Amino acid sequence: TQLQDDEIEAYAASGGHVVHCPESNLKLASGFCPVARLLAAGINVALGTDGAASNNDLDMLGEMQTAALLGKGVAGNTEALPATQVLEMATINGARALGLEADIGSLTPGKAADITAIDLQSIETQPVFDPVSQIVYSAGREQVSHVWVNGELLLSDGELTRINVNRLMADTGSWQDKLQQQS
Known part of the structure; x- marks a missing residue:
């Protein structure tokens, strides 16, 4: 939530992933993740719920809605984080972050x-x-x-x-x- 532009560039170059947990960030008042900037830099952003102690409901559908709305507000852009992108963050991007995109994350023959x-x-x-x-x-x-x-x-x-x-x-x-x- 506290990344500067140069840190985002360096992290993108490293090939790292980010798991965005917006409701946890809101509950803990830990700041706002610059998701649109991370995605624009080429960073794979997945969606998570964090642990029960910092989220309570572990509701991925609620997390998707919060991520989509918060992402637009943080970016100051109504076109930031469209619904399809948020759904990908909750599915295939999570699989990518785990290194399991060949096995899970999309409905493709041969996958779980x-x-x-x-x-x-x-x-x-x-x-x-x-x-x-x-x-x-x-x-x-x-x-x-x-x-x-x-x-x-x-x-x-x-x-x-x-x-x-x-x-x-x-x-x-x-x-x-x-x-x-x-x-």
Whole structure:
């Protein structure tokens, strides 16, 4: 968030990647990432949520919306960070940052079948003129209907398929009690 122009140039020359976590930056008041300048310099910028302690919700759809809006404000340019670019930051650019772009990050034959289905038929996402724009600016995690990881269905009609939610909530409550007792 504090990079100067010469530092951006040097970092671009190094081939490094940046993981942008806008909601964490906002919560921690750590500054504003110059995403448009980083991208213009040729730096691969991925999108992240940071850890639960500095973000709370770990919601990638919310992160995409925040990144898109904040990126325009920081750049002072309504055309900075268009929806397609933000979606790429959340998908293929993240895979690139991890060195896994040959395996994940896009729907391509031979790659892992990691897919998130988002239901854009709710009133909050209507009307739909540009699905990518609707996903970035209007959809929320409540519109995620299905998730497949490496072809395995993990969320079906909004219900987890491999995790017992009641047990998870009980375990969470137990850990919360233990942590409160230690503080």
